[in-house]
Amino acid sequence: MKTMLIGYSACGKSSLAKYIAKLQDTKVLYMDKVHWLPGWIERNHSEEIEIVEDFMNNESSWVIDGNYHKVLYDRRLQEADEIVFLKLNRITCLKRAIHRYFENCGKSRESMTDGCPEKIDMDFIWWILYEGRSLRKNKEYKRVIKEYADKITVIRTQKDLDRYYSRLRDNWPEQKVS
Numbered sequence: 001m002k003t004m005l006i007g008y009s010a011c012g013k014s015s016l017a018k019y020i021a022k023l024q025d026t027k028v029l030y031m032d033k034v035h036w037l038p039g040w041i042e043r044n045h046s047e048e049i050e051i052v053e054d055f056m057n058n059e060s061s062w063v064i065d066g067n068y069h070k071v072l073y074d075r076r077l078q079e080a081d082e083i084v085f086l087k088l089n090r091i092t093c094l095k096r097a098i099h100r101y102f103e104n105c106g107k108s109r110e111s112m113t114d115g116c117p118e119k120i121d122m123d124f125i126w127w128i129l130y131e132g133r134s135l136r137k138n139k140e141y142k143r144v145i146k147e148y149a150d151k152i153t154v155i156r157t158q159k160d161l162d163r164y165y166s167r168l169r170d171n172w173p174e175q176k177v178s
Contacts, residue, residue, distance in 0.1 A: 007086030010097035014111035017065035031066025038115025
């Protein structure tokens, strides 16, 4: 099974990716780890492509967490058996980002490169509330929903997310995931 998770910042993509990967006993690739080098330095674009390409070429089953439209985005969409779009509202995402900050303050979370300690600043808040939801980005999400209607799940609320987690547990009951 190949699953691609997309959506707004701090909507829960990484937590869901970890859960799916454990449940399905497959590997997960966090695009934040691909993009960022220690010290919040952006990795060279060609290296990002090489990392993702290598992962996709060598894994028959995978979970990929993150948008990063310039890094084999269309290939990831095409090869995914399921695309999950976490489309939670701005305030929910902001609350999650703040919670994540306090939970990981001073350290790098599992889905982030070591040496990139959790942070929250006005630029990131602006990104969560506005810039990450630009007209261009929303237009792209609409395209994905339309083009991949047969394999996309759109999660708009926590209730939707809870139902999705339940559906996963029902499909893989022999696995124990905490």
